[in-house]
Each structure stands twice: as structure tokens, then as C-alpha cells.
Amino acid sequence: MAEPAPQKSACLIIIGNELLSGRTQDQNLTYIGTRLGDLGVALREVRIIADVEDDIVATVNACRAAFDYVFTTGGIGPTHDDITSPSVAKAFGVALRLDAEARARLQQAYGDAELNQARLRMAHIPAGATLIDNPVSSAPGFQIGNVFVMAGVPTIMQAMLESLRDRIVGGPPLRTRTVSVYLPEGEIAGPLAELQEHYADIEIGSYPFFRARRLGSSIVMRGTDVARLDGAKAELIGLMRDLGGEPIEQANG
Amino acid sequence: MAEPAPQKSACLIIIGNELLSGRTQDQNLTYIGTRLGDLGVALREVRIIADVEDDIVATVNACRAAFDYVFTTGGIGPTHDDITSPSVAKAFGVALRLDAEARARLQQAYGDAELNQARLRMAHIPAGATLIDNPVSSAPGFQIGNVFVMAGVPTIMQAMLESLRDRIVGGPPLRTRTVSVYLPEGEIAGPLAELQEHYADIEIGSYPFFRARRLGSSIVMRGTDVARLDGAKAELIGLMRDLGGEPIEQANG
Numbered sequence: 457m458a459e460p461a462p463q464k465s466a467c468l469i470i471i472g473n474e475l476l477s478g479r480t481q482d483q484n485l486t487y488i489g490t491r492l493g494d495l496g497v498a499l500r501e502v503r504i505i506a507d508v509e510d511d512i513v514a515t516v517n518a519c520r521a522a523f524d525y526v527f528t529t530g531g532i533g534p535t536h537d538d539i540t541s542p543s544v545a546k547a548f549g550v551a552l553r554l555d556a557e558a559r560a561r562l563q564q565a566y567g568d569a570e571l572n573q574a575r576l577r578m579a580h581i582p583a584g585a586t587l588i589d590n591p592v593s594s595a596p597g598f599q600i601g602n603v604f605v606m607a608g609v610p611t612i613m614q615a616m617l618e619s620l621r622d623r624i625v626g627g628p629p630l631r632t633r634t635v636s637v638y639l640p641e642g643e644i645a646g647p648l649a650e651l652q653e654h655y656a657d658i659e660i661g662s663y664p665f666f667r668a669r670r671l672g673s674s675i676v677m678r679g680t681d682v683a684r685l686d687g688a689k690a691e692l693i694g695l696m697r698d699l700g701g702e703p704i705e706q707a708n709g
Numbered sequence: 710m711a712e713p714a715p716q717k718s719a720c721l722i723i724i725g726n727e728l729l730s731g732r733t734q735d736q737n738l739t740y741i742g743t744r745l746g747d748l749g750v751a752l753r754e755v756r757i758i759a760d761v762e763d764d765i766v767a768t769v770n771a772c773r774a775a776f777d778y779v780f781t782t783g784g785i786g787p788t789h790d791d792i793t794s795p796s797v798a799k800a801f802g803v804a805l806r807l808d809a810e811a812r813a814r815l816q817q818a819y820g821d822a823e824l825n826q827a828r829l830r831m832a833h834i835p836a837g838a839t840l841i842d843n844p845v846s847s848a849p850g851f852q853i854g855n856v857f858v859m860a861g862v863p864t865i866m867q868a869m870l871e872s873l874r875d876r877i878v879g880g881p882p883l884r885t886r887t888v889s890v891y892l893p894e895g896e897i898a899g900p901l902a903e904l905q906e907h908y909a910d911i912e913i914g915s916y917p918f919f920r921a922r923r924l925g926s927s928i929v930m931r932g933t934d935v936a937r938l939d940g941a942k943a944e945l946i947g948l949m950r951d952l953g954g955e956p957i958e959q960a961n962g
Contacts (some may be wrong), residue, residue, distance in 0.1 A: 473914050476752045477883070478742030479929060480916070482735075485757075489731030499729045501764070504738075507914070508837035511754070512886045527863040534895045535915040536902035566895075574898030609917065630730070641818075645827030650791035661726050661760070663733070665863065673788075676732060 461678075463498040463627045467523040469515055470504040471540055474593060483527050483610045491617060494551040494706050496626025496680075497525060507531055512543035518545075520603050525624065527617075530608030532597065533576040540605060541598075545582035548600055555581040565594035589619045597625065626708065628680040632709040633689040639701040640664070640671040647695040655688045657681065672704070716751040716933075718881045720776040723757040723766055724783040724793050725861060737782050744870060749879025749933075751801040753887045760784055765796035773800075773856050774804060778877065780870075783861030785850060785853055787827040793858060794851075808834040810847050811878035818847035842872045852876065881933040884962040886942040892954040893917070900948040901928065908941045910934065925957070 468488055474480040482504070487580045489499045500523060512531075519526045531540030545552040558579035561572055578595035581587070588597035589605065590612055597606045597616050604623075606616045637644070641664050652660045658679040665672050675692055679685050693703055713789035721741055727733040733777055735757070742752045742945035753776060758764045765784075772779045784793030798805040799838050811832035816824055834840070841857065850859045850869050857876075859869045890897070894917050905913045913931040918925050928945060946956055 473912060473931075474916060474929065476737070476742055476755065477746055477885075477929075477931065478739040478744075481739050484732050485728070486731040489729055491731075495728060499731075500759060502755075504755035504757075514921060532915065533915070535898045536905050537914050568897070572895065572899070574902075575895040577898075603757075622769040632730075632732075634818075642823070642825065645788045645830075646825070649827075652789050659726060659948065661790050662786075663727060664786065676727065676730075678726075678730065 463496060463630070464524040464625070465500045465527040466497045466527060467494055467519040468499060468502045469512075469519060469526065469528040470502065470608075471507060471512060471528055473506045474539070475504050476506055484608070484613050487610070487614060488527060488529075488617065492624075492626070493630045495621065495624050495628045495639075497624060498630065507537045507539055509539055509543045509546070512540060513547045515549040516544055516603060520601060524602065526603045528603065528605045529613055531605055532578065532595065532605060534577050538577065541577075541580055541582065544600065544603060544605055548582060548584075548603075548664070550583040550600075552580050553583055555579055555587070558587060561590075561594045561596060588616045591615050630678050630680060631678045631682055631685055632707075633685045634673040634674060634705070634707040634709070635689060635692055635696070635703050636665070636672060636705040637696045637701040637703050638670050638672045639696065639699055641673045644673055644675075644701075645700060647699070648692075651688065651691060651695065655679075655684065655693075658684060659686050659690070674705075696705075716749065716883070717777040717950065718753045718857055719745055719750045719780060719877070721752060721755045722765075722772060722779065722781040723755065723861075724760060724765060724781055725757075726759045726790070727758075728757050731761055737861070737866050740863070740867060741780060741782075741870065743881070745877075746883045748877050749882045751875060753876050760790045760792055762792055762796045762799065763792060764911055766800045769797055769800040769856060773854060776857065779791070779856045781856065781858050782866055785831065785848070785858060785860055787830050787848075791830065794830075794833055797856060797858055798925060801835060801837075801856075803836040803853075805833050806836055808828040808832055810867065811840060811841065814843075814847045814849060832921065841869045844868050844872075845850065859894070870922040883933060884935055884938055885960075886930045886938045887927060887957040887958070887960040888942060888956050889918070889927040889962070890949045890956050891923050891925045891953040892949065892952055894926045896952060897928075897949070897954075902943060902950065902954070906934075907944075911937060911941050913941070923936065927958075 585598040585600040592612045661676045663674045838851040838853040914929045916927045
């Protein structure tokens with residue numbers, strides 16, 4: 457068995473009280489997880505934290521030491537509860553300063569009359585950071601070290617992440633094979649555990665579902681070696697049929 | 710100003726590779742955040758981690774030391790990738806053992822013939838834990854110390870959380886006042902920061918929206934003192950009108 461090439465790891469820090477209170481549902485995680493997978497970067501952990509300076513500083517410092525890449529969303533707008541930028545500066549022990557280029561971009565977008573104090577907050581960037589373009593609403597994100605600070609508004613975050621593609625060096629992309637069957641997890645679990653043992657380089661996950669009044673299982677296999685994935689998938693379908701189940705859905709990704 | 714009563718704090722650990730890969734969107738966080746708020750418990754942090762023993766052990770131990778309550782979802786089913794129970798046992802340094810009561814519940818649900826080795830995994834509980842009822846599909850969750858281990862399937866998780874109400878002692882419930890207006894955040898930010906300074910016991914959040922081709926802001930105020938909330942809300946509406954904006958939506962929660 458070929459040793460799989462090493463994946464790069466990432467952590468996503470989602471910053472915002474509204475997600476913790478249950479008021480708002482995050483809309484960025486599934487997009488970021490999928491895009492990073494395409495780039496050969498495995499999202500290994502997500503932390504959702506409040507707009508509290510101590511929490512942001514501690515979390516950024518813990519995560520940037522533990523993962524290859526750290527992405528943050530939220531808290532870079534113009535209001536008093538937008539404190540991600542000063543908190544990240546504090547985490548890195550650098551000053552937050554008015555960035556001339558960021559200021560110029562905001563000036564172009566708002567004009568002198570509307571570029572008030574609140575909006576100028578969005579041009580304050582930690583010393584040593586490089587800007588991340590915001591083609592949607594001009595106020596930039598920034599990269600400092602292995603930490604990428606992005607907006608929380610999904611359209612803006614997506615544009616920012618797209619512009620970062622060249623700065624993110626991943627491993628080979630993760631590919632998936634999914635097979636669903638009307639067999640409950642409890643009946644398929646034994647053979648599935650054996651399959652996992654034979655394919656240690658492939659991550660095999662099992663997810664129950666209930667549809668048309670029937671219990672079923674979706675089996676998702678993830679790995680970087682397409683030939684190994686196809687081999688595992690063929691064996692999986694064989695063991696499903698041995699158990700009396702016919703695959704109802706298949707997907708390659 | 711009355712000192713607000715202390716809130717209890719909670720952390721939610723969501724366990725599952727499928728959430729990190731972007732395949733699946735979590736459906737439990739908003740429910741749990743809202744219910745805990747009703748019980749006077751503030752959800753302070755969420756961590757989403759993979760089905761990896763070392764990650765689960767480290768995360769459970771970090772969180773149970775830092776928060777009053779820790780809730781986990783996912784990874785207590787019958788398949789090989791369901792490793793939450795042994796990992797939590799390891800985090801607490803106790804044995805995982807076959808629980809007679811849990812076994813009896815599974816036996817009643819499945820009968821002897823279908824209670825195979827895989828399903829019996831779901832009756833293995835850390836020593837010293839107490840069961841959490843599962844009226845949906847019988848396999849129980851469990852509580853050990855301040856850690857509550859629940860299923861990931863939303864209907865099951867919700868039933869489990871409901872049965873825990875008496876075990877969760879919170880502070881006064883968090884109440885909210887929300888006002889939305891067609892004014893961009895950048896125009897309202899200055900007066901809003903002053904309002905926050907006058908109401909240090911209330912958490913004031915600002916969330917931009919774009920609707921009917923117009924930029925707007927939703928202001929959410931959270932606190933435990935209803936009179937203070939109503940006072941802050943009245944001042945907020947006044948300052949919106951001073952800026953030429955008429956509130957378009959209001960909600961009390």
C-alpha cells in the first residue's frame with residue numbers, strides 16, 4: 457500500500473455572539489470545508505467563539521500553533537462589537553495601525569464625506585499583515601503569519617477565500633466515494649469495521665438516515681488515492697449485497 | 710445599576726468528520742444555543758472536531774475544566790467510527806463497561822436476535838456515568854461529571870436535552886430585544902458604541918443585512934434585566950430616528 461501524501465491541516469475560527477445564542481445559523485463552514493478539501497487541505501477543527509478579546513487572543517494563539525492554516529470569519533466590520541482585528545494584533549504582539557492601502561480602498565468606495573471614524577476602523581490592520589482583497593464591499597481582510605482573517609458575510613468571505621488560492625499550498629485533493637443502502641447501521645457495522653481495517657489509508661464514515669419510513673446508512677469514504685477508493689467502494693457494494701441490501705445511491709466526489 | 714446575576718457557562722463539542730469535510734451541515738447548534746439561553750446558561754464556545762480519539766480526549770478535558778457544562782453530540786452509534794464513549798471514558802481516566810440498564814433497554818428495543826455485537830457497543834458506558842434517556846431509539850446517552858454525551862441525530866438529541874432540564878441549573882434566562890433599520894452599520898456605529906458604554910450589563914450586537922436592494926442593520930440586545938433592556942431599546946429607536954431611520958422590525962424574545 458502506498459503511503460498517502462501528507463495533508464495540510466486547517467482550523468476555522470468563527471467569531472460571533474449571534475451564532476452561539478442560536479439567533480443565526482453559520483453559513484460558511486460547509487463552503488470552507490469543501491473548498492479546502494479541493495485544495496488538499498483538511499479542515500481538522502472548528503471553533504465558534506464570542507466577540508470577546510481574551511477568547512479571540514487565546515483561541516488564535518492555540519490554533520496557529522497547532523495547525524498549518526488558520527482561517528477566521530466575522531468581526532471585521534465598523535461597529536463596536538467588531539474586535540477581531542485588534543484581538544489578532546494582540547495575539548501576535550504587534551500594533552494595530554491605519555493601513556494606507558486599506559484606507560485608499562475605503563476612500564474610493566465611500567468618498568471623503570462618508571468615510572467616517574467607524575468605517576475607518578476597517579482600515580486598521582495589524583503591523584506586518586498583508587491585505588486580502590474584498591471585491592464586494594472594499595473593506596479588506598488580512599493575512600498575518602498562517603492566520604487568514606476574513607469577513608463573516610458569506611458572499612464576501614467566498615470572494616476573499618477565492619483570492620487566497622495561490623497562498624494556500626495543500627497536498628493532493630481529498631476525493632470521496634459515497635454509497636447509500638437501506639440497511640440499518642447496526643447490521644452493517646461488523647463488516648464495515650473489517651473493511652476499515654483493510655483500508656487504513658481511507659477514512660470510512662457511516663451516517664444513518666431515515667427516509668420513506670426506512671432506516672438506511674450512507675457510507676462515505678475519503679482519501680487521496682482514487683484507485684484505492686474505487687477498490688474499497690467495490691468491496692463495500694459486495695458486502696452490502698451479501699447482507700441483502702442493494703445500493704440506492706452512489707456518488708463520486 | 711443592578712449587578713446582573715451570574716450566568717452559567719457551557720461549551721458544545723460537536724463530533725463528526727462529516728461536518729468538517731463540508732458534506733453535512735450541523736443542525737443542532739442553533740437549537741442547543743436557544744434552549745440553553747432559556748435555561749439561563751450561556752453557550753460560550755463550540756468546538757467541532759473529528760472522530761479521532763486524541764482530539765476528543767484533549768478537547769473534553771480542556772472544556773470540562775473551563776466551563777460549567779459541556780455537551781457533546783455525535784459518535785455514540787454502533788459503527789467503528791463511533792468512538793465518543795470510549796474517548797470520554799479515557800478523558801476521565803475510567804473504564805468503559807457494559808451497563809446492565811443500557812443493555813436491557815437495547816434488548817427490549819431489538820430483541821435477542823438483533824442485539825448483535827455492534828449494537829451492544831451502544832450499551833458500553835464509562836464507569837460512574839448516569840444514563841440519559843433516549844425515547845426515540847432507546848440507545849442512551851450519558852452524563853459523567855459536568856459532561857453530557859448526546860446523540861448527533863437531531864430528533865434524538867432534542868429528546869435527550871429535554872430530559873436533562875432538571876440536571877441543568879442555570880442563572881436567570883437571557884432575554885433579547887431586536888430592532889432592524891435601513892441604515893448601514895457604518896452610519897449607526899458611532900452612536901451605537903456610546904449606547905453600549907451606557908449599558909455595560911447588556912450585550913449589544915450589530916448585524917448587517919441587504920434586503921430589497923437596501924443595506925440595513927439588525928441590532929440585538931441581550932441581558933437578564935427586562936427593564937434595562939426596554940430602556941436600551943427605547944434609546945436605540947430614538948438614535949435611529951435621529952439618524953433618519955425608522956425601525957422596520959422589532960422583536961422581543
